[in-house]
Amino acid sequence: MPEPAVEVRGLTVVRGGRPVLAGLDCTVTAGTVTGLLGPSGSGKTTLMRCVVGVQRISAGAVIVLGQPAGTASLRARVGYVTQAPSVYADLSVRDNLRYLSALVGAARNRIDQVLEQVGLTAHAGTLVRNLSGGECSRASLAGALVGDPTLLVLDEPTVGLDPVLRRDLWALFTDLAEQGTTLLVSSHVMDEARRCHRLLLLREGRLIADDTPDAIRVRAGTDDLDEAFLRLIEATPTEPAVAAPASPGPDPEVTRR
Amino acid sequence: MNPRRTLATAGRVLGQLRHDHRTVALLLVVPCVLQALFKYVFERSPGVFDRVGLPMLGVFPVIAMFLVTVVAMVRERTSGTLERLLTTPLAKLDLLLGYALAFGLLALVQSALVSAVALGLLGLTVQAGVGIVLLVAVINALLGMALGLLLSAFAQTEFQAVQFMPAALLPQLLLCGLLTPRDRMASWLHAISNWMPLSYAVDALVRAGHTSAITASLVFDVVVVLASVLAALALGAATLRRRTA
Ligand SMILES: Nc1ncnc2c1ncn2[C@@H]1O[C@H](COP(=O)(O)OP(=O)(O)OP(=O)(O)O)[C@@H](O)[C@H]1O
Numbered sequence A: 001m002p003e004p005a006v007e008v009r010g011l012t013v014v015r016g017g018r019p020v021l022a023g024l025d026c027t028v029t030a031g032t033v034t035g036l037l038g039p040s041g042s043g044k045t046t047l048m049r050c051v052v053g054v055q056r057i058s059a060g061a062v063i064v065l066g067q068p069a070g071t072a073s074l075r076a077r078v079g080y081v082t083q084a085p086s087v088y089a090d091l092s093v094r095d096n097l098r099y100l101s102a103l104v105g106a107a108r109n110r111i112d113q114v115l116e117q118v119g120l121t122a123h124a125g126t127l128v129r130n131l132s133g134g135e136c137s138r139a140s141l142a143g144a145l146v147g148d149p150t151l152l153v154l155d156e157p158t159v160g161l162d163p164v165l166r167r168d169l170w171a172l173f174t175d176l177a178e179q180g181t182t183l184l185v186s187s188h189v190m191d192e193a194r195r196c197h198r199l200l201l202l203r204e205g206r207l208i209a210d211d212t213p214d215a216i217r218v219r220a221g222t223d224d225l226d227e228a229f230l231r232l233i234e235a236t237p238t239e240p241a242v243a244a245p246a247s248p249g250p251d252p253e254v255t256r257r
Numbered sequence B: 001m002n003p004r005r006t007l008a009t010a011g012r013v014l015g016q017l018r019h020d021h022r023t024v025a026l027l028l029v030v031p032c033v034l035q036a037l038f039k040y041v042f043e044r045s046p047g048v049f050d051r052v053g054l055p056m057l058g059v060f061p062v063i064a065m066f067l068v069t070v071v072a073m074v075r076e077r078t079s080g081t082l083e084r085l086l087t088t089p090l091a092k093l094d095l096l097l098g099y100a101l102a103f104g105l106l107a108l109v110q111s112a113l114v115s116a117v118a119l120g121l122l123g124l125t126v127q128a129g130v131g132i133v134l135l136v137a138v139i140n141a142l143l144g145m146a147l148g149l150l151l152s153a154f155a156q157t158e159f160q161a162v163q164f165m166p167a168a169l170l171p172q173l174l175l176c177g178l179l180t181p182r183d184r185m186a187s188w189l190h191a192i193s194n195w196m197p198l199s200y201a202v203d204a205l206v207r208a209g210h211t212s213a214i215t216a217s218l219v220f221d222v223v224v225v226l227a228s229v230l231a232a233l234a235l236g237a238a239t240l241r242r243r244t245a
């Protein structure tokens, strides 16, 4: 068994006075694409922020590449793409990449390579504020790729992209994993979940599934991943400790279907 | 600290300004026009422009760099670029020095231009030489930058950020000796002005205008402003948190 790229133990995070992650345990195997799924507000972004070391945590431990998350020496080895594109609107795509590559000490020719990988070669000289939404999020993704990180943490990298681009980017993610990069990717699109080696399904800050896509389909008793997720999510009772005060108590949803 | 990352940051900040011609033009032209306005407003009261013109050279960079920095930092905080930067190997000091380098350079160009207009066209004179004026102007620009950086932590939006300008700088402008010499103010106002860095910047410029020698009091004033810059930068750095709630 190879050493996991990310190991999360008993992770508890409180945000806005409310527990957002409640005693989470999970691992991300090195050299795989791990999908992070769950309803909006279930804590995906919060978990990713813990992995890259920018989230204040209340309890537990997050070990990344053998060191506590947020350790200075990890910053050159972990690439993070935030949910909202974080690139400078008043710089060209190339100038954004030039800056980020200088910070991580990447080789000059990496910029052209990543522009090619995210399909922005033709827009290299365009100011980011003149890009479309999808182009902008690809520019943000390119900024993380440029440093050749060992671990890539991508928060909904394919939102708002057309099927062709989504397919190409997922092919890129799989390629990167084959070359040894570890990817943790959050998504809402089940078609993308299918392409992951392993899936983590979050609900209200708790892990309700941690398995391969196939095993999850078998467990839910359906061939359709979308359906499998609905079943798993509705089969899990809401935990009073995590649920908002106003939410109804445990609801045996499964019996209703 | 890492010179490559510091320089890359300074280059990036200047690159952003390069695409913003209007801001750069306003930064360079407006102080020159205001300086000229000052001269002609006080044309019938000789001596006023001679007294106020020189300290004004130190006031422009504070205001300009405060506004530029406070807005730039609020943008970095709200757009997620700061969060991303803090996950890269960039040290906080590199980020601050990068900004200081870029805005210091901009302030140098601005001050050189305004000084050229004031000394060349408007008849202002400096006994201690234009070098000391430029030095104080650049230190003042860094003061504006450091205060902007510090206050940007308390602004959630660009609207709030801009409103910090009158709150943080107008009291200093009123008390720094530009309107009334400080020793002619009520003693409690004088006492307050002693705690304001801009007072020392103005004192330094007034001294530079009067005497050609670099006196100990001139050096003292410059050192006080410089120390204020470092203090504000240190406080500002403390507001750049890698881990947030
Ligand atoms: N800055 C914040 N302060 C307080 N609470 C927050 C903050 N950010 C997020 N939360 C809360 O934490 C919970 C988890 O948020 P998170 O962003 O991790 O969800 P998510 O799974 O990424 O959702 P989405 O799919 O919509 O991006 C939500 O209930 C949210 O309201």
Ligand SMILES: [Mg+2]
Residues within 6 Å of the ligand: A044, A045, A046, A083, A155
């Ligand atoms: Mg999210």
